[in-house]
Amino acid sequence: QVQLVESGGGLAQAGGSLRLSCVASGRTFSSYAMGWFRRAPGKQRELVAAITSGGSPNYADSVKGRFTISRDNAKNTVYLQMNSLRPEDTAVYTCARYSTWRYSPGNHVDSWGQGTQVTVSS
Numbered sequence: 330q331v332q333l334v335e336s337g338g339g340l341a342q343a344g345g346s347l348r349l350s351c352v353a354s355g356r357t358f359s360s361y362a363m364g365w366f367r368r369a370p371g372k373q374r375e376l377v378a379a380i381t382s383g384g385s386p387n388y389a390d391s392v393k394g395r396f397t398i399s400r401d402n403a404k405n406t407v408y409l410q411m412n413s414l415r416p417e418d419t420a421v422y423t424c425a426r427y428s429t430w431r432y433s434p435g436n437h438v439d440s441w442g443q444g445t446q447v448t449v450s451s
Contacts, residue, residue, distance in 0.1 A: 331355045331440045333424045338445030341414050345449070349409040351424030351442055359402035362427040364438065365409045367420035367447075377422070378409060382430035392418075414449045422447050 332354040341347050349365065364379035378398035379387045386398045397410040407424060424442040 331358075331426055333426060333440055333442035335422065335424050335442045335445040338422060338447045340448045340450065343414060343416055343449055343451050345414050346410070346412045347414065347447060348411070349422055349424075349445060349447075351407045351409075353405045353407075353426065353440075355405070358405040360430055362430055362432040362436070363398075363400060363407040364425045364427060364432070365398060365407075365422055366425055367418075367422045368444075369417070369420040372420075374423075376434075379427070379432040380407065381432050385432075387432055411447070414447075416449050416451045418447060419449050420447060421445065 333351055335351045337349040360382055362381045365377045366374050367377050368374040377389050380398045380400055395413045400407045421444040423444040425438045426440040428437045428439040
């Protein structure tokens with residue numbers, strides 16, 4: 330299994346921005362699709378964004394136009410740029426690695442990070 334370490338969470342005001350990073354261990358990062366999930370208090374975990382090994386992104390409807398997922402395979406890092414933040418974006422955000430190079434809903438995740446808290450104040 331790969332180790333995933335997130336950073337960049339914190340407190341932001343509504344309308345503000347944060348950038349999350351997730352660094353993966355190992356030498357096969359570029360071969361796998363990656364995703365960012367979130368879990369808000371009292372809610373189920375949901376996919377926020379995913380990116381294929383080739384860099385094609387997918388977004389949840391709730392974040393389209395506001396969040397951008399990207400990856401730097403040379404740095405074994407996937408990013409989530411979050412703009413125009415809303416209080417409802419408050420959640421623990423977790424990085425994940427899919428077990429394949431492509432993304433489809435329901436694809437298996439084989440590694441999870443520990444998560445980073447994002448809190449958006451109104």
